[in-house]
Amino acid sequence: MSHSTTSADPSSHLSLFPTLPAVIPPTTRLNFLKNWWQRSVMSASHAEGRLLQRIVPNTDISLTQPSLYPLVGRSVAIPVGNGSHVNTFTLSPLTNSAKLPITDSAPTPVVWDHTSTWEQGDKDAVLERGENSKNLVMCHGYGAGLGFFYKNFYALGQVSGWNLYAIDWLGMGRSSRPKWTITKKSNQTWDDIVEETESHFVQSLEEWRKSVGLEKMTLMGHSLGGYFATCYSLKYPERVEKLILVSPAGIAQSPKGLISQEPSDKSPQELLENEAKELGATMQAEAAESAGQQLPPTTTPPARRIPGWARYMWDHNITPMSIVRMIGPFGASLVNTYTSRRFAHLSTEEQHDIYDYIYQITSSTGSGEYALASILAPGAYARKPLFHRLAKLEMPTVFIYGEQDWMDYKAAEEARKKMKVDTKVIRISEGGHHMYIDNPQEFNAAMVDEMKN
Numbered sequence: 001m002s003h004s005t006t007s008a009d010p011s012s013h014l015s016l017f018p019t020l021p022a023v024i025p026p027t028t029r030l031n032f033l034k035n036w037w038q039r040s041v042m043s044a045s046h047a048e049g050r051l052l053q054r055i056v057p058n059t060d061i062s063l064t065q066p067s068l069y070p071l072v073g074r075s076v077a078i079p080v081g082n083g084s085h086v087n088t089f090t091l092s093p094l095t096n097s098a099k100l101p102i103t104d105s106a107p108t109p110v111v112w113d114h115t116s117t118w119e120q121g122d123k124d125a126v127l128e129r130g131e132n133s134k135n136l137v138m139c140h141g142y143g144a145g146l147g148f149f150y151k152n153f154y155a156l157g158q159v160s161g162w163n164l165y166a167i168d169w170l171g172m173g174r175s176s177r178p179k180w181t182i183t184k185k186s187n188q189t190w191d192d193i194v195e196e197t198e199s200h201f202v203q204s205l206e207e208w209r210k211s212v213g214l215e216k217m218t219l220m221g222h223s224l225g226g227y228f229a230t231c232y233s234l235k236y237p238e239r240v241e242k243l244i245l246v247s248p249a250g251i252a253q254s255p256k257g258l259i260s261q262e263p264s265d266k267s268p269q270e271l272l273e274n275e276a277k278e279l280g281a282t283m284q285a286e287a288a289e290s291a292g293q294q295l296p297p298t299t300t301p302p303a304r305r306i307p308g309w310a311r312y313m314w315d316h317n318i319t320p321m322s323i324v325r326m327i328g329p330f331g332a333s334l335v336n337t338y339t340s341r342r343f344a345h346l347s348t349e350e351q352h353d354i355y356d357y358i359y360q361i362t363s364s365t366g367s368g369e370y371a372l373a374s375i376l377a378p379g380a381y382a383r384k385p386l387f388h389r390l391a392k393l394e395m396p397t398v399f400i401y402g403e404q405d406w407m408d409y410k411a412a413e414e415a416r417k418k419m420k421v422d423t424k425v426i427r428i429s430e431g432g433h434h435m436y437i438d439n440p441q442e443f444n445a446a447m448v449d450e451m452k453n
Contacts, residue, residue: 020049023356026336029329035359036329044174044360048075050353051147052089055154071157078167080207084176087168088208089146091157092133134241135214136451138166139205141223141249142372143320145173145361148222151440152447159451165212169225170204171368173361180370190377194384197374201228202235209239218451220244223407223433227375230386230393237394244398244450245412247433250375250382251390252411319369321362335359343437390415396422398450402431402438 024035055073072092077085136156140148146166157164168175182200184193205228209217219240221229226248233240324331339355346354377383390397397419401409409425416423428435428442436443 020046020053023047023050023352025352026332026340026355029333032332032336033329035332035356036363039360039363041174044364047353047357047360048145048147048174051150051357052153054150054350054353055091071154073153078208078211080170080176080204080211082178084170084178084204086170086176086204086208087146087174088212089153089166091153091164134162134451135217136162136164137214137217137219138164139169139219139221139225139229140166140173141221141225141247143358143362143369144222144225145357147173147357148434149436152436152444155440155444156447156451159448162451165217167205167208169201169228169368171371174364175368177365177367180367182371182374184374190383193374197371198228198231201368201371202232205232206236206239215239216241218242218244220246220447221248222246222436224249224372224375227382227386230390233395234389234392240395242396242398242450243393244400244447246400246436247402247405247407248386248399248412249380249407250384251386251415252381252408253385253387254377254379254381319366319372321369322366324359324362325366331363332359335362342434345438387411387415391418391420393419393421398423399425400428400435400443400446401425402428402433402435404430404432404438405435406433 024031024038026032026035052073052075074090076088076090078088080086138146138149138152140146145168149166153164153166156162171177171180182193182196184190216239219229219233219242221227221244223246226245227250229243230245230248233243324334327334335358336355339351339358343351343354375382399409399412399416401407401412405427409427412425416425426446428439428446431438431443
């Protein structure tokens, strides 16, 4: 096992972490080309590291406050069988005072210890856990990774008696990327595929839990990660003390009038021609209605349909990540367009770090991303909605949404009426789907409250 630590420099929080190469800024076409050309396992590690460097808040902190604990952060690859590993970031109180760096007679807030290898049973390589400590496990959503929680780690790590874990789902982020083999065969139903896909992620999380040696945890999942966290909690209720679902996917049922079709063998041209006919019929009906004409008794406005091109891409598992990979250096530009708009409220340097992180994990080999079409039908509604399964949960459950979230919190409100456990629905002001980045102060406060109660 190898460790590398960097001595503290009083002048900079970033010096608490290993020195990393600067991000290639998304400012020129040449830089997009460089970023695409230089992609590697190491560049993805560096991109994650830059976000983790931002754990310590950029505010003046009195390190002598009794409530402020020195923390040790570790990045570890946890084996989950078949030669695969789950990328894991851990944060816990530093229990060995002899390891405490001193800066101006006060402990540094975070000590970084990057563990490159890990041996089965070596629990100390993961965390220095107290006898009665509790565990928070954080799971990211689709197209994301554990680095997305960089604004939350420090505040949550300060809760006394808790250890924090954040993971990349198997096949996503910087975890192993095994070949995706779950595809619908002619003799299978979508229920079969959903069950197989859910089992894939649930069992990898259970293998991770066994490797780390956790008996119980508070499990937090965002978006698609919330979907899989719910599935895990239903199968292993004895392992989950509390379930926190952050803007979870897959709860609401598909609304009436939204029509999606089974995977089609038609060519894109045939699908687009059919879509044009449907669109023409819809426009004709709408034009007649706006002109005040009475439609014939046998004519009804066509139900809203998923565009043919969208159905084709969805059914053939063409993901946003595969498009980024397909268009080479232009993929980096596409990611930058998204990040610069979605995270415009962040500083330029922070936007660049998020852009590089998303690009590095997005452009990696496709694997877990292909689960999306198995779990969700075209239109992003679950093939097997959680709405009907939430009533079977056996642990207190908390739903957290942003007030500007595109995910509808009302589905959780309705599901709550049928649940037999203590259930809350919390909304974060000035927050969208990634409210933990949009308004980390309010999100962190809500999380801390749930950890303490």
